Amino acid sequence: EMAEQYLKELEKGPWPSHVAEIRKTGYPLHVYGVGLVARKSPWGPSAVKAKRLTGVLARIARDWVPKGGEEVHFRVFHTPGRFLPTSYLRGIIKVAREYGIGLVEVVGQTGAMVINVRSKEVGDAMIEALRQVGTDVGGSGDAIRELNTCVGPALCEFALYDTLKWFTEFRKDKKIHDAIAVPGFPYKFKIKFSGCPMDCGRANRADLGFIGTWKGAPEVDQELLRKKIEAGEVDPNDLVSKCAGGAISWDAEKKELKIDGSRCKKCMYCIRKAYPAIKPGKERRVAVVVGGGSKGRYGPKLGWFVGYLKPDEVQKGIELVFKVIEPWDKEAQAKVRVGDYILMTGLYQFIEKTGIQLEDTPKLVEKLPDNVPYRVLPEEERKKYAQFAEELRRAVGI
């Protein structure tokens, strides 16, 4: 039939084929094929009883799918940095074979490993087996989801704080653990870590993101840089003209590169081009961004910057999770993401309500240039300004 024809078509070509992989497993491929032909998802909602309140999902084929079918899968916690020693990996393989259908989504887009379960009956047994291997099931629904992080100091020279340590410390925290295990918030909540402004960890689109950065100018090893320039590896004029902040100038006589820290936008251009002659600055920080997400009530958004932490302030970072969650959890309607809630409250009031007070936490919200000067203010507001003017008058000495 046509479904099979479509599936065959998807096994051709040079790119790895999911169909080819799935053929080797117990997944009901015909359901998928029928969906493709019908141009509709073949799956409808189903349920399964399990020892977990999050991470467990079940599907049943729609009634128009001939012969029907069932599908159950678990979201399984990944290892820090998604490193898989073969011993551990073989353990997972064993479980996926024994209790599953031999199919694994090795990483989901949030960061979990997704493993298909053979049938509704073996769910709890699989959970037990996964616990033996050293992991567990969880992180879906209106809860804290699987955390995610870039590989950080384990493999990357740019890591400005220890993303893997933060990631594990967060997951070890009792309150976070509980909020992963038991849903109860208005909507999902995601936490992501990136070691540097390149944001390989996609923290910019998390409900709460942590991104390594620094203050001031990148660090320049002038001697090494001169060598690289002489060797033709680095072109100083290229650095000057491509610097996102217009922060770099090159003194051709002294053969010295100067960087104006206050203009540096941390675009990493100079660093990527001239590493390690140019490196991130020494005053390292973790920028905190809040409210990203792909849909929610008001559409896609990136996070808002709410201040800096220091690389060793992981504990403060954990406290932030609940500072951010508290007013949202209390006030937001169901299916309103943190970012939507911020848009409703205003970042400015949100920061007040959460009590976030970090280094460089915005005190005033930047507005678009097209605001309008006309507005009736309540009398007490006017008094505030009158008082300010009065103080200023005295200070300026008029």
Place this chain on the structure above:
Amino acid sequence: EMAEQYLKELEKGPWPSHVAEIRKTGYPLHVYGVGLVARKSPWGPSAVKAKRLTGVLARIARDWVPKGGEEVHFRVFHTPGRFLPTSYLRGIIKVAREYGIGLVEVVGQTGAMVINVRSKEVGDAMIEALRQVGTDVGGSGDAIRELNTCVGPALCEFALYDTLKWFTEFRKDKKIHDAIAVPGFPYKFKIKFSGCPMDCGRANRADLGFIGTWKGAPEVDQELLRKKIEAGEVDPNDLVSKCAGGAISWDAEKKELKIDGSRCKKCMYCIRKAYPAIKPGKERRVAVVVGGGSKGRYGPKLGWFVGYLKPDEVQKGIELVFKVIEPWDKEAQAKVRVGDYILMTGLYQFIEKTGIQLEDTPKLVEKLPDNVPYRVLPEEERKKYAQFAEELRRAVGI
């Protein structure tokens, strides 16, 4: 009384005083003084019969002003570039003395000269006298207002087209003349000219503005530039780092300054610093901006760019006036400025309705990056895209 005390206070201090000037004239200063004390404008609306439908304004003191008072003034056309040969100026002085109260606002913010009239009775006589001197009264209400222009080629080395010629050609045009003399649009309409991107003529905030510019890179006289650099007048690194577009690079070996025209934002920095070694480029244009204004229905706005004219296309510029006015005049409610109308229609549809088709007229409206991907399109729209995809498919060869 207190009013006089306020007035005296305003005659003190080093800055020229309007009160001191007005004391030398027949203006009813006590009305002004009473207003200051009352913290309210002392003037209410009044009317005067005159041979002009625009440019004539009359006020009567509010009933709470002791002794009352009257005020009548005319908006008088200025000379091109507001040059005043003394012979002409003495003519104006004579009229202002004979028919007026000896008080002139030498230029209003739109660009007219404002002359106070002695009484409602001599209005028509003053108009006649002004005509003898070589000017006239007009430009208020829902009409084309007094045009305005920067001094341009008369005194300025930066002028990229002949602003004074455009200004006079526009005013000479019969249709524009009529639209100045007789009100009838939904709201006021202002036209301004600036010779270069510095916008001394404030064209960016006009209903229709013309701003001189060029395409590509500024012109560099390398030899002269080298001289200026050697003389310490110009610092090439300063040019590189302050260039708004990041367009400039300096080859220290060859002592050559390169400018990437496609990145030049016409910020004039390099030109101002190194003139005449660096000059505007040779491909000169007149940028047309539409829809600026200070209030209107939707608040303050700068104009939108709608395309380029060539420096000699003054006639096309004049045609543009009525292209812009036509749909607005037909469709907009009273007191809706052109810019408001554009916001209601969308720039994109506005351009279609007006039939504006200039060099680089935007074909697609730039949107803020935060638009949202979800929208139900009508079927015919979807067909358009399907057809495009089909053509593309064939073109790309799939």
Place this chain on the structure above:
Amino acid sequence: MSAIQLNIPNELDRFLPDIVKRNYGKWKERKFHGPGIIEHVSETGERVFTVKAALPPNARVSVDTLEKFADIADKLGVGALRITIAGNVEFITDSLEKALKIREELEKLGFPVGGWGGALWGINTCTAFLTCQIAVIDAPSIGKALGDALKPYFTGEEKLPAKLRVFISGCPSGCAGGTAIDIAIVGMWGAPPKIREEVLPLCMPPPKALAKIPESQVFLVQVCPTGALTLRREGEKIKLVLVGEKCINCGRCKDNCDAFDYDPKDVGAAILIGGKMANTGVGPRLARVLIPWIPANPPRYDEIIAVVKKVVDVWKKHGRPGERLADFVERIGWAKFVELVGAPKMAAQYLWWPDAARTYLTYRARGEVIFKGFRDAP
């Protein structure tokens, strides 16, 4: 169309001085000779000097003074002067010596010479209490008080990072030039207007007509951008009512009908910062509200002067050479700037507009990016 034939002065030949005509479009260089004086060098070798002097607020000059100007122009100049677009006067002559003499004469008359470059180029004010019926505060007297305070920046005794211009408008109409400027001071009622019922009928359709036309066709209802003005039925009568919570003090009702009035005790000024029209630096932009309301106390307006001085001080101290206020604010960020000035945290009400006001405020953000300069990428 029109029977009126205006005598508009359009003869370039008549109005341009000869020396200007000879060098028209041929300028190749200019030099600044201290505050207010520019030497224009032409390809022909000729030189023209211009001397710029401040005029009183609202460019209000008596004919006596104008006569003295004419005399100076005849004696020391080329028999002509010009008024700048911003209401300063510019004398034209042909040697530096004469230019310096002109400066002397002008200063003797009390008109300071200055402006250009890193300086105050002048203060523009609308006419306000001098002639305007809808003024909320008086711009010319504020201009005078501010001029007294800022004069050293005009005459060059004290330097600024870049050009500074101040627009003072007596009400949100913004006749001093709107808000696309370094510093804009704008009159504000501070509270929703009151309707003088006795005057209102002059602006409304007669009761019988009113009963028939749809609300959206009533002029005053149309004019209000926020829907603060609506019709309400009171028994048999249809009344225009003003919903205070929706009013944003735009003044459009008063622009169009004398029945709208305000209470002097509520009145104040908004101060906006960081706009510009020139395409220099970060390009043209509207200013934004630094102070939504402060008292405007005549005749010396100490509070307003204090804020402006503080803003100028901050800019002077932290701004880089050549950096307009707008560029400076863009570089350091608005929040930082507000902190440096020390202004109170803006009221949440001011930042987060009620739904009713939103149309008025965000239409602009709905669509296009505002013209930001002249890019001609490939």
Place this chain on the structure above:
Amino acid sequence: MSAIQLNIPNELDRFLPDIVKRNYGKWKERKFHGPGIIEHVSETGERVFTVKAALPPNARVSVDTLEKFADIADKLGVGALRITIAGNVEFITDSLEKALKIREELEKLGFPVGGWGGALWGINTCTAFLTCQIAVIDAPSIGKALGDALKPYFTGEEKLPAKLRVFISGCPSGCAGGTAIDIAIVGMWGAPPKIREEVLPLCMPPPKALAKIPESQVFLVQVCPTGALTLRREGEKIKLVLVGEKCINCGRCKDNCDAFDYDPKDVGAAILIGGKMANTGVGPRLARVLIPWIPANPPRYDEIIAVVKKVVDVWKKHGRPGERLADFVERIGWAKFVELVGAPKMAAQYLWWPDAARTYLTYRARGEVIFKGFRDAP
């Protein structure tokens, strides 16, 4: 709070390979050895090589294949591999020689090695028809078709100006990672959903309760961002109705209730361009709609592939070295970009949203500037 005690794998010591532990945080240099292979140089003098290979769409791998991977890692690697955040596999080893061998083995198994720098780094797809009940189009099969078309950009036979990543999501939920990416392909119903009346009661309060609670408290009414879902009284009955004109196809109703359905003949994909998360170039930003709707025709999706190819061609031809798609579009301007691609003029309806949809769309523009990078000006 919770009685459940999860066994979350947190032991860094257990999961990091020894060679990584020894050099943790000590990396000082890295070299790229052709597509997919990086050499990491540590202060300790040790070197680690990583080899990156593409996995099938949605990172779906059979245990048989995983076993082969484990064997390779044991034989040629350090007894460990890792999965990248984006669903590629990375093998870790200690010499270039072994790295090249690993590449060979992987390619033999049909997993191309590549990515990094000016290349396609991979395609992310959500699960869609594989397991998702709300999917509109099938992301994995589009990912496969697109991978076939773009493979030379992954393996380095053809070069790109900079990193390219594609996210393919079966519906607007954006599970492939949203739209802050170079190219995002998103499933679209193309027409307002239909309500399957027989299923609806499962998602609504019982009729008696419905009569009592205010409309704003009804979950499905709350969930719809545009007010397209409202209650209407039909005789005695209170009904949930869908106002098609207000619907923006966001899918939030269907996310929360299985009663919402669509017609396969209307279905298509939106293609968005020029987003990114990295702070490089112009900084993090959301992509914008290039194509609001085109047909999504399985199994080969020629139309979608054609658009993506065209976009890549334009970028390849006009982009500068190192310039991400977002940076390129920012430099030349959106209008110019659309022109180069040749896409039809966007429907006015698409650009100018009905009032009802405005909340959904412009809230973001109401207030703050989105976090644009890390500025720390004085």
